[in-house]
Amino acid sequence: MKIVIAPDSFKDSLSAQGVAEAIALGLAQVWPQATLVKCPMADGGEGTVESILDACEGELRRTRVRGPLGAAVEAAWGWLPHNHTAIIEMAEASGLQLVPPGQRDACISSTFGTGELIRAALDAGAQRVILAIGGSATNDGGAGAMQALGVKLLDAQGQSLVPGGLALAQLARLDLSELDPRLAQVRFDIAADVNNPLCGPHGASAIFGPQKGASPAQVQQLDQALGHFAELCAQALGKDVRDEPGSGAAGGLGFAAKAFLGARFQAGVEVVAELVGLADAVKGADLVITGEGRFDAQTLRGKTPFGVARIAKQHGVPVIVIAGTLGEGYQALYENGIDAAFAVTSGPMTLEQACAEAPRLLRERATDIARVWRMATPA
Numbered sequence: 603m604k605i606v607i608a609p610d611s612f613k614d615s616l617s618a619q620g621v622a623e624a625i626a627l628g629l630a631q632v633w634p635q636a637t638l639v640k641c642p643m644a645d646g647g648e649g650t651v652e653s654i655l656d657a658c659e660g661e662l663r664r665t666r667v668r669g670p671l672g673a674a675v676e677a678a679w680g681w682l683p684h685n686h687t688a689i690i691e692m693a694e695a696s697g698l699q700l701v702p703p704g705q706r707d708a709c710i711s712s713t714f715g716t717g718e719l720i721r722a723a724l725d726a727g728a729q730r731v732i733l734a735i736g737g738s739a740t741n742d743g744g745a746g747a748m749q750a751l752g753v754k755l756l757d758a759q760g761q762s763l764v765p766g767g768l769a770l771a772q773l774a775r776l777d778l779s780e781l782d783p784r785l786a787q788v789r790f791d792i793a794a795d796v797n798n799p800l801c802g803p804h805g806a807s808a809i810f811g812p813q814k815g816a817s818p819a820q821v822q823q824l825d826q827a828l829g830h831f832a833e834l835c836a837q838a839l840g841k842d843v844r845d846e847p848g849s850g851a852a853g854g855l856g857f858a859a860k861a862f863l864g865a866r867f868q869a870g871v872e873v874v875a876e877l878v879g880l881a882d883a884v885k886g887a888d889l890v891i892t893g894e895g896r897f898d899a900q901t902l903r904g905k906t907p908f909g910v911a912r913i914a915k916q917h918g919v920p921v922i923v924i925a926g927t928l929g930e931g932y933q934a935l936y937e938n939g940i941d942a943a944f945a946v947t948s949g950p951m952t953l954e955q956a957c958a959e960a961p962r963l964l965r966e967r968a969t970d971i972a973r974v975w976r977m978a979t980p981a
Contacts, residue, residue: 603636605629606883606919609893610906611642611649612926615957616964618642618649619656624961625891625924628968632976639883643892645906646793646870647736648699651680651689657878658682660689665722667715668750670696670739671705672765679719682877687730688723689877692716692852693737696746698814701739706815708741708807708824710766713855717750724782730789732873733859735852736796741811742767743800743828744858752780753862767807767853768820771827776838781862790865793873795904798850800843800857801829806850814853828854835861871909881913889975890914890921891968897943898929911939924967926956944971 607629609621616624622640629638642657644650655662660682669675680689693699695715698706716733723731740746745755746765754777755763755770763769798804807816807824816824829844836842839861843849848867849857859865875881884890892910894901901908911921923935923943932943946963947956956963 603633604639604887605633605636606639606641606887606890608641608643608880608890608910609924610644612895612957612960613648615895615926615960618644618653620961621893621964624964625968628965629972631969632972639887641878641880641883643871643878643880643906643910644734644874645736645795645904645909646734646873647795648691648693650734650793650870650874651678651691653874654689654877655680663722665719667695667718668712669700669715670711671701671707672712675700675715677715677719679723681726685730686727687732688726688728689732689734690716690719690723691734692855695719696740697737698739699737706739708811708814708816708853709768709820711740711814712742712746712765713738713740713744713853714746714750714765716855717747720747720751721782724784724788728788730791732791732793733855733865734793734870735855736794736870738852738855739814740767740855741807741814741816741824741853743770743806743831743854744856745770745831747855748858748862751785752782753778754780767824767827770831771823773831773834776834778838785863790859790863791873792848792851792856792859792865792867793870794848794851794856794867795870796851797847799845799847800832800849800854801825804850806854809850810853832857869904869909871904871906875909875913880910881916884914884917884919887917887919890919891924891971892921893924895926896929897923897925897927897932897935899931899934901932901935902938907940908935908938911935915939922971924964924971926960
């Protein structure tokens with residue numbers, strides 16, 4: 603019996619590695635002789651660096667950078683020395699979790715610190731940089747990150763713009779003469795779980811601006827400012843990527859990564875799956891178990907269970923989900939590679955209780971699943 607355990611983290615509770623270990627303990631109670639292959643996963647958001655490093659035995663590094671509102675933060679990033687690959691979670695430098703709810707301001711928050719992390723990766727000798735761009739506090743089109751890498755954004759008086767997306771409305775010209783030349787020698791991959799364009803009703807400002815502190819009026823102003831930025835970038839770079847899928851990810855960091863760095867957009871779960879070797883692990887497996895904190899119709903947008911199921915189905919392996927909760931519309935996943943789904947809780951329980959008791963709940967649910975599977979499987 604070979605079982606691949608490939609969950610995402612359970613937010614505010616367990617890392618993906620912790621979830622995988624708890625599930626493995628539960629399965630082992632029924633199948634002590636089974637081969638249990640743990641592949642902690644992520645989809646480009648929180649936990650991506652941790653999952654990759656757990657699977658690939660990489661190094662965790664820390665760099666002091668400028669946070670989304672300018673205060674210094676210590677940001678962690680991953681390094682895989684065997685293939686000179688850096689894994690950067692932009693949320694570590696420019697994430698929403700770094701800003702208290704009452705201080706969130708999409709108009710002035712900046713991705714400058716993410717650019718500083720890219721520069722640290724270049725200093726380490728990176729040949730490939732994976733940008734996991736979920737969880738941003740920013741709406742600056744990636745302008746701050748590009749400034750950290752040498753791009754000058756100047757107003758009509760030749761002065762550098764202040765940080766933030768709203769200031770882009772004052773942009774008169776770009777000066778690329780000091781853009782770090784090492785960038786041209788590096789492969790950039792964007793790992794994300796959204797495919798929004800930069801502007802418009804489905805763009806970065808309209809869809810994600812409000813959760814970052816933007817009022818309805820500011821959403822319109824930010825959208826116009828990003829459109830202006832995109833227009834001047836197209837003139838300076840000779841290409842326009844504002845309408846490409848993923849350009850609106852992370853408040854438009856996806857746009858800048860594509861436009862200035864030539865980055866390729868991939869679903870975050872696909873990038874992680876490649877690095878942890880999920881496809882090879884699934885070959886010859888009898889079962890795959892995946893999971894996430896909340897499993898619902900949104901999972902279809904490229905979150906971990908959906909991505910894991912796609913790979914498993916290529917090899918004809920059934921997939922079971924264990925989730926913190928089963929949300930509205932989760933049944934839609936049954937038509938997309940998921941064979942069954944279970945919530946960890948067995949009765950009324952507060953979120954705080956469920957988070958605190960997650961290891962036990964995961965073990966118990968995994969044991970229950972194994973017992974049913976054993977009963978249904980011919981000896």
